[in-house]
Amino acid sequence: MTYAELQVTTNYGFLRGASHPGELATGAKALGLAAIGIADRNTLAGVVRAWSKGREIGQTVFTGAQLDFADGAPSVLCYPTDREAWGRLTRLLTVGQRRALKGECHLTAGDLTAHGEGQLILVVPPTRLDKTFETALMRLAGEFEGRAWLVASRPYGARDLERLHELDVLARRAGTPMIATNDVLYHGPERRPLQDLLTCIREKCPITEAGLRLEANAERHLKSPAEMARLFAAWPDAITQTEQVARRIGFDLGQLKYEYPDEPVPPGKTAMQHLTDLAWAGAKWRYPEGATEKVEATLRHELGLIEELNYPNYFLTVHDIVAWARGQGILCQGRGSAANSVVCFCLGVTSVDPTKPHHDLLFARFISRERDEPPDIDVDFEHDRRELVMQYVYERYGRERAAICATVIHYRPRSAIRDVGKALGLTEDVTAVLANTVWGNWGDGLPDDHVRQAGLDPDSPAIRRATTLATELLGFPRHLSQHVGGFVLTRRRLDETVPIGNAAMKDRTFLEWDKDDIDALGLMKVDILALGMLTAIKKSMDLLGIADMADIPEDDAGVYTMLSSADSVGVFQVESRAQMSMLPRMKPRRFYDLVIEVAIVRPGPIQGDMVHPYLRRREGLEPVHFPSPAPEHGPADELEAVLGKTLGVPLFQEQAMRLAIEAAKFTPEEANGLRRAMATFRHYGDVGVYGEKFVGGMVARGYDPAFAQRCFRQIEGFGSYGFPESHAVSFAKLVYVSAWIKHHRPDVFCVALLNSQPMGFYQPAQLVRDAREHGVEVRAPDVMLSEWDCALEAAPVGSLEAAASDLRPVRLGLRQIRGLKRIEAERLVAARDMGARTLHDLAARAALSRQSLELLAEADALRSLNMDRRAGLWAVKGMAPEARAEIEAPLLSLMGPPVEGAIRLPAMPLPAHVAEDYRTTSLSLKAHPCAFFRTLLTDMGAVTAARLRDLKDGRRVAIGGLVLIRQRPGTAKGVVFVTLEDETGSANAVVWRDVFLANRRSVMASRFLVVHGRLQRAGEVIHVVAERFTDLSGRLFELKREGAAFAPPPRSPVPSLTRSRDFH
């Protein structure tokens, strides 16, 4: 008995199917189905996953779609029989999706007719079999003669058999054979509760009110051929027909052979010739004194490999995009497996010269003959000009052939608990509390003690139900969104390969498949990404007159000394607290040390417990030792080649993969599967399979089991934050370049970073403070002196500062003023340049809105007009109506502002000024808020951050300040890191789990905090290990107090003076 289930909905038929595509493929295999056909409603989003899982386990998976029509025509399941028919199906869906809003698809019966050639259609009857349906069926039977079937199912309704009989009669009359399906929504009946919930989420109703919108029973799961035969015992032909259909589907997703775009090749040349020419020309540009023997040899080798694997078009396409950006003066930097090649260096795709000593990078490792996959290059562009590059790509390749791939937005703990809670009818308060209990990852369900802490009973059925089902829902796709910049490019029309739909953003489209799908099918993809630091570096280079990052001198000892002392605020990647505490231990001295620095503070190495062994070996506290297999299994030094550069400790994703191949003897397919699984560990249970294989393989060959275990834990850690060496190298370059600028020109660095906000780890207040600590004079924003952007001003001639250094003062730009519109600020600057010299004049000529004028006054930006913020605000409020009138009647402006008697407003005290500065510009140059509380802090026994350096390890201390950053890394076992800032500097506190749990509220919610604890000193890294806390957030309000007899009760007792950055 054979049976193919041809009506299967996956969870990519959003909020309908309740099983992952992979689960369905696996389930079909286990039941012994001849094939399954994936047919989600008007989408092909899930087919690649099902298909690749099927390929892996040897289960035939047909890919099609259920077409639902907007004009009332009956739904059909559509299966293309060959490549051309597939192209028609994807075009059909593209047409429907482009017509509708994002996430919807409007099809008409006519569309199916137009794209019907080569399709097999299975007509799904509606619940009521009426004349309209019969007519429609007859029409389809005529149009698709010999290619149409009528679907019949057994949902265990009251009159199933009666209905089947009617369908049978209808099928005979129309000449469309009846075909059996089970209209599958999930792989096993135990998924019914989840499927019911999905229905509730889709229908936006609580389950108690969902009523008949839910299924009556749990029968819509995959059933065995024998069971299906029993259910259709009276109509055996309906079962046989499934085989007929299966036999006629001749299309497999594997046939989507990729073809590269060929635009960039000039006529008369082959692609390879063109690439070779470009590469050699680039070599002349990169090595003006002539390339070395080694460079030329490597270049020849790489070009040979590219020719052999037929990838020239790929490199040409990337080059084309990068060259265009370069022509526009847009800074970019490539990274990824193929990026760190001499070819890419010569093509200008990257600024890292892989032939430099210590770089030691080999292209061959990144493109391999065995792995028949296209090379992978991601290119980062300046974040505020990336859009231009994207528009160029669209223009060059056309929207039919270039599109951004999708990102599947999966259910994460918060969204899962929110939706599940709502669907189960929990009150919003309870759901909110549950959702807020989740900090970061939530692997195997919500821990009971978290629930209990939130004041709920984890054993109550309602809560238990919510947490269990939410955990089951984790990793389900929620909707598709546009990928940040992953472009797929093809030679033939892209919509003949995959459906393209509208994005939420106007004039944006994206394909239905995500990066993993694209990878699995081997289509060409270039990631065009935005990176804030590139914007900052570009701005710095413009100020300094540097043309290319490669021109920045390398191996500058001063830069490494600066980094070694953790002086890295604002520097790319290494500015986080964790990186800062690692820097003094790593003491980077050369470029490759930065590569390791970037990669080491990551979940992978931390989870794999590889960080400390590496540091010990680096500091010479432990001998460098390479684990080796038993002698009979291979040479003892087989890992030296893999782990040599990292002193025998695996740190990079590539090394983990190489370990799997060299030490655990994975076959290339297995290794590939492992690599793929790494990206999706979180969602599937594949870990166990590979874990046993990996650890088992290594142990069998005589490796230390503990070492093997650690290696695998690291692979797990790579799971969602994989960090390969090939990316680390490109990032390390940016680390070096940004550190170099900071070291030599902190003034330039500060300006560039401020003008590139928002980006990076720190708020403008910290960047400004850091610049001031490096001797840069920073001046407040001012209507008469500031541009929109922050800028360098001329140092006063002959002043001491000018003599002492070549640093120039920084004038903060009007962009620092929160809420001020750029367009108005620019009009203001223009009016000033035209000679406006009074507030009234400025307002009138620049046509400033009342709101902007008030913002300027409140930001205290009228000082050069001899007005402090109160006087300014008074003046602005008094003049706004006239200024507006003058726009309409310019003559009036000649008469000047109306004369008004002088008013003496109460002077604003300094603390209030500081509070207002923070409110309007997020920073204050006048004083630090903590300074006003110093007496209080001293009374509480708190020392300044600066004093910490002089105190002994282990001493009891207290430290008070504004909370800058809270972090609770998933890898740190519940430890929370809090960074405080006072008027002398910043200090870090470590809060162990127990202390955190006991002081949850202070740690999580405070803005102004005193931490009491013990000083811990490891080299130059100083922490306060917290024991208890005093939350002073309420006292911040005192800054604004002006000594009135009756202060009104504040609506919010905690003023939003600062915002901490919280990373969960």
Added chain:
Amino acid sequence: MALVAAERGVRRLTAVDDLAAGLGLYPGQKAADAGALAPGLITDEAAEDADRSALIQLGDWCARFSPAVAEDPPDGLFLDITGVAHLWGGEAALVEDLLDRLGKNGLRARAGVAGTPGASWALAHFGYDRTLVPTEGEAAALAPLPVASLRLTPAIAEQIARLGLVSVGQLGALPRAAITRRFGEEVVRRLDQALGLACEALTFRRPPSPWLARLTFAEPISAPEDLARVTADIAVALCARLESEGQGARRFELAFHRLDGQAPRRAIGLSLPAREAGRIARLFLPRLETVDPGFGIEVVTLTAHEVEPCLAQQQRLDEPLASEAALAPLVDHLSNRLGAGCVWRAEALPSHVPERAVARRPPLSKPAGGAWDPRKPRPLRLFRRPEPIDAVAPAPDDPPVFFRWRGGPHRIRRAEGPERIAEEWWRRPLEDADPAKVRDYYRVEDEAGARFWVFRAGPYTGAGHARWWLHGLFG
């Protein structure tokens, strides 16, 4: 304890009790934040309408102090005590007495007395409690109070404070024109209102008249036909009033005030609001027989309850009565005879589980829109509890061939099914949810032609110990 309400999609506290305030919670805080800070917080939905009507009630109660009471939502009352304070021995004593009585009723209140509503508001909200301002003393009393005490919007109050003008005194010292230019006329108007330089009209409340008609007789009556006649008369009187105000009522209560001071009452209920005097009088008729007139009745009152708007509709001559309106008299008649619970309508509810799919509704209530699905036949008579039967069924999914119910054997001739209905898993702990907890329903007909609705609990196992139940009868 705190009350919460949704404000533009965010749930915020609207009021907190002392304990919650002590924990640092405050009105305006996000409910989620409050919950995180005080896990034991008890919350309830704020009921703005109920608050409003409570305030109105309180205002009516305050009428004992002054006939002129105006509400100041959400939580204030204005009392115009001009010329009434002497009844309490002065303003201070009046305020004492008022607050004292409120306090005894568990209501905490603050009061201020001044020559203008604005000044008294400011003092009650921002001043020392129970401040009495002497005549013309408003300016001095208000000077130290914050600007917000002028009943300004928070945004404007904040802007003024930002200029360093913290108190009313500072603001008042500025030229009026300068203030108006900057903050609009509202500020100056409020300032002048508080200081008595501009007048302010309050909307005072007067108690509503109840729906009551009353007939007094020169000679006490006691004859049954007299009772019937006065019932008809009084119904006409009250219904005329209802009609003139476009109202109708669902309940009427008739009270016969006897000479001996007792007052037997009779009431009728209606399924639709009505004001037809004749019909209402007729519904009272059967009940009048039980009224004992004693030594005679001197006053009759008729009150209407559950009064709601009821627009007059003109019936076209050629139009049949709307079925609802036509049924109403019959339903009223039956209900008033048989008892309210005995007349009902079966309504289809959206649920797969049969016993949850039907509900009893008042006979003339609006149908909720549920309809009976012809593809899912349901018995005319559904048992409240299914009754166990002994049944024999040969194979999976096949109906029973024979069953015994209440001792009687039934051999089955025709059958349809199974219809598989799973239980509603969300009504029990998730651990107990099991795909096997289903009922397989069959519609069967025995040799006598009787039709039954039977089901097997759980799927067919082949072991022969399946439990069968009878759940209903068709016809």
